[in-house]
Amino acid sequence: MIAPHARAKPEAMALRDEQGQVTWAQLDRRINRMIRALQACGLKPGDRIALFAGNSRQVFELMIAAGHAGLSYVPVNWHFTVDELAYVLQDCEAKGVFTDEQFAPVAIEALRRVPAAGACLKLIARMGPSPSSGLAPDERPDPLAPDEKDPHIEVPAGWMAFEDWLALADSEEEPDHQSAGGPMFYTSGTTGRPKGVVRAGGGSAPIETLRPMALGLTQSLNLPLDGLTLLAGPYYHSAQWAYGFQPVMAGISALITRRFDAAQTLALIDAHRVTHVHLVPTQFIRLLRLPQAQREAFSGQTLVRVWHGAAPCPPEVKRAMINWWGPCIHEYYGSTEGSVVTGISSQEWLERPGSVGRATFQCDVAIHDEAGQVASVGESGTIYLRNRRGVSLRYHNDIAKTESAHREGGWFTTGDVGWLDAEGYLYLTDRKIDMIISGGVNIYPAEIEGVLASHPAVQDVAVIGVPNGEFGEEVKAVVQLAAGHAPSAALTEALAQHCRMSLAGYKQPRSFDFREALPRTETGKLYKRLIREAYWQGQARRI
Numbered sequence: 001m002i003a004p005h006a007r008a009k010p011e012a013m014a015l016r017d018e019q020g021q022v023t024w025a026q027l028d029r030r031i032n033r034m035i036r037a038l039q040a041c042g043l044k045p046g047d048r049i050a051l052f053a054g055n056s057r058q059v060f061e062l063m064i065a066a067g068h069a070g071l072s073y074v075p076v077n078w079h080f081t082v083d084e085l086a087y088v089l090q091d092c093e094a095k096g097v098f099t100d101e102q103f104a105p106v107a108i109e110a111l112r113r114v115p116a117a118g119a120c121l122k123l124i125a126r127m128g129p130s131p132s133s134g135l136a137p138d139e140r141p142d143p144l145a146p147d148e149k150d151p152h153i154e155v156p157a158g159w160m161a162f163e164d165w166l167a168l169a170d171s172e173e174e175p176d177h178q179s180a181g182g183p184m185f186y187t188s189g190t191t192g193r194p195k196g197v198v199r200a201g202g203g204s205a206p207i208e209t210l211r212p213m214a215l216g217l218t219q220s221l222n223l224p225l226d227g228l229t230l231l232a233g234p235y236y237h238s239a240q241w242a243y244g245f246q247p248v249m250a251g252i253s254a255l256i257t258r259r260f261d262a263a264q265t266l267a268l269i270d271a272h273r274v275t276h277v278h279l280v281p282t283q284f285i286r287l288l289r290l291p292q293a294q295r296e297a298f299s300g301q302t303l304v305r306v307w308h309g310a311a312p313c314p315p316e317v318k319r320a321m322i323n324w325w326g327p328c329i330h331e332y333y334g335s336t337e338g339s340v341v342t343g344i345s346s347q348e349w350l351e352r353p354g355s356v357g358r359a360t361f362q363c364d365v366a367i368h369d370e371a372g373q374v375a376s377v378g379e380s381g382t383i384y385l386r387n388r389r390g391v392s393l394r395y396h397n398d399i400a401k402t403e404s405a406h407r408e409g410g411w412f413t414t415g416d417v418g419w420l421d422a423e424g425y426l427y428l429t430d431r432k433i434d435m436i437i438s439g440g441v442n443i444y445p446a447e448i449e450g451v452l453a454s455h456p457a458v459q460d461v462a463v464i465g466v467p468n469g470e471f472g473e474e475v476k477a478v479v480q481l482a483a484g485h486a487p488s489a490a491l492t493e494a495l496a497q498h499c500r501m502s503l504a505g506y507k508q509p510r511s512f513d514f515r516e517a518l519p520r521t522e523t524g525k526l527y528k529r530l531i532r533e534a535y536w537q538g539q540a541r542r543i
Contacts, residue, residue, distance in 0.1 A: 001210055002028045002064065003174065005251040015057045015248070017256040019126075022057065027064075033169035034065030035178065040168045041096065041121045045070025045179050049096035049121065050089055052076045052107050055235055055258045058125045058162055062098055063183070063235075063245060068207060070179035074186070074196065075236035077521070078103050085110040088186060089117035092196055092396065096121030098162075101154070108156055124155055125162035180205040184396065185238045196396030214249035217340070220361050221330075222305055223247055227275030229254040232265055232283065237521075239310050239334060243278035262286040266298040273302040280524035281313040284321050285459075295324065303328045311524035312428065312446055314453040315353055322346045331356055333426060335414045341365060341385055342426050355425040362388060366411065367420055380419045380429050384411040417444060434528055436465035438473045443507055445475075451502045452477055452509075455495060457485040460518045462526050463509065466535040477509040478531055480518050487514040 002024070005014070010025035022030065043049070049066060051073055053059055066073040074092045076085060085106055089097065094117040099107040104124055111118050155161045186194035218225070221243070229252055231244035248254050255272055257264070260283055268274060279287075287295075306325060309332040322329050327346040333356035334340045342365065344357030359365045364386040367375040375381040384407065387393075393412070407413075417429040429444045436443040445463035452461045460480035465473035477495070485491065492512050499508045519527040 001068065001207070001214070001249050002031050008251075013253050015060055015254055015256065017055070017057045018258060019057065022061075027061070029172040030061055030166070031065050031068065032172050032174055033166050034061060035069045035175045036169035036171060037165055038065060038069045038071065038096075038121070039175070039177075040170075041165075043069065043071060043095060043120050045181070046072070047095045047120070048072040048074055048092050048184065049098065050074045050076055050092065050094040050117065051098050051236070052078060052080075052085060052103055053098055053100040053125065054078055054102060055231060055256050056100070056125070057256060058100075059098070059235060060245060060248060060254065060256065062123075064249070067181045067210060067249075068175075068178045069181060071181040072184045073181065074184050075241065076186070077236050078234070079521075080106070082106050082109045082113070086113040088194070088196075089114040092184060092186075093117075095119055096123070098123040098125070100125050104156065118158070121165070122159045123162055123165055124159045178207045180207050180209050182210075183238070183241060185236075185241070198394050198396050210249060214246045216361065217242060217246050218250040218252065220340070220343075221276075221307065223250075223252060223276050224304055225251055227252055227304065228272060230265070230268060230272075230274040230277040231256045232260050232277055232279060237310065238339075239332075240278055242340065243276075243307055247276075260286075262290050263294055266290070266294065266300075269303065270299050275302055276305040276307070277303075279306060279308050280310045281308065281317060282311070282520065282524040284308065284313065284317050288317065288320050288324070300325055300328075305330055307332055309334060309356075311526075312450065314450060316454050318349065322350070332360075333357065333428065335416075339363070339387075344425070348425075352421070352425055355421075355427050357426065358424045359426075364388060365420070365424075365426060367418065368407075368413075372407070375419070377422050378419055380417060382413050383416045383418050383426070383428075384413045386410045386412070434464075436463075436473050436475055438465065438468070438471045438475065438506065441506055443475060448475065448477065448499070448503060448507055448509065451499055452479065452495065455498050457481055457491060457495070459483075460520070462518055462528055462531050464528060464532045464535070466511075466532075467539055468510075474510045475507065476511050476513065476535070478513045478515055478518065480515055 006024045006028035011023050013021050014024040014027040015022050049071055051059055051062065063073055074088065074094060076088055080088070089110055097107060097111065097118045101124065111122070182199065184196045184198055186196050229244055229247050231240065231254055233240040235241050235244060244254060255268065255274065257268070265287065269277070303325065306328050307330050313331065318329070329346045331344050331349060332340050333342045339362055340360050341363045342357035343360055344355055348357065349355060366384045367379065367381040368384050369375045369379065369381045387410065419427050419429065421427070429446060434445050436445060448463040449461050452458050458479055459482040462478045464476055464478065466476045468474040479495070481487065495512055496508065519530045521527070
């Protein structure tokens, strides 16, 4: 996959991060060595390795190499505790583990609990400079040579430094016996333990199958092949992987940031002439809250596509971004299981506010009612998806969850709720797992959250169902206030009045609680389970 790009543009930058950069020719040689080094460690097609490290060149390189060695690589949320990481290592049966200095203590302790996870390979790499230094728009000193050993790294007993491991390779020539590998992402785990999503063909498919996948996604997203990707979110999220990593496989260079910073993002886009980036609504909000002078200084003329998704975007926020950045703003709906399901342009969204678009080339979309029948136009129901290439999926080590998510004909669901209009545009209502049932009436929190998010005093909000002796559940809003606002009886009434103006009586929150912050992942998803648990403790039921 990399060799053609190395021949076409050997001296062009392929990957760049805070630590340095590699050209396409250097990347090709490094990938060849990594494939050989993986094989030298005894890893075979179909085996799995876990990646528990921050965004970096090395992570991208290792994913490319594993993808050519027929291996399945498991990007792990770097916020995981020892217990959570140990669970994933055990569940995915990892034979190798990659980490960096920042997260090594957690990885080392997790491996004490699951020693078999590192039976073939335990790698550690330094990810300097420190995350706080950022990726400066100006040029840093000479980047690290692609095979340079780092004398500063402290390697724990039983582990290998990344570049020392790379030295195990006996050649830089293209290895024989390559086959297509790929990622196994774990669901976010907002309800119970996360589950690995397995797609058919890992480790056994010809390497050539990677090319149409990368090119197809890149073309469907209208990303320029001579452009530059900015990775501004964690690669362990399937959307960031798709929008950041897959274009590299198609020959598009990538600028990799370790952490998102709103001001830095603007500077990088202009300084490096970034053409596309994936963002989430939380990042939009942070960008919009930058001082006016910083926002006005931003050009953004090179941006071709700014894709956003992963969480619902408040309409006011989206309109503000379109007004600021223009029609390059595009939205998608997707999931770890379903990949990119629908897409919608700025113009389409302005004509159909609230829609997440029509089905992409990858998926068919249908709405099923409670009886399992195809719903009528405009009727809300469970969203079912079907991969047009016939790719099947299953949840690793969970046959029951796999079977419950599927129906005949290759249709499956992730539990999302929505409806289709006459032209096939999808509108999301909520997730079934978040649905509130009060007095036998179904209430979907997303609509209420959208109303509250439009109030200037609200920075973040979660609407949940809490116990009610008469109705089973009642609606509660848990609110994080914006700067300059404090909880008070007057503010509570103002929020209630704001809801009364837009929502039917049965949807309006019966109470408001205020928190300093709400638990969200870096991809913008609320951990609603954590919020709900505080209100359901001691209850024999949870709904």
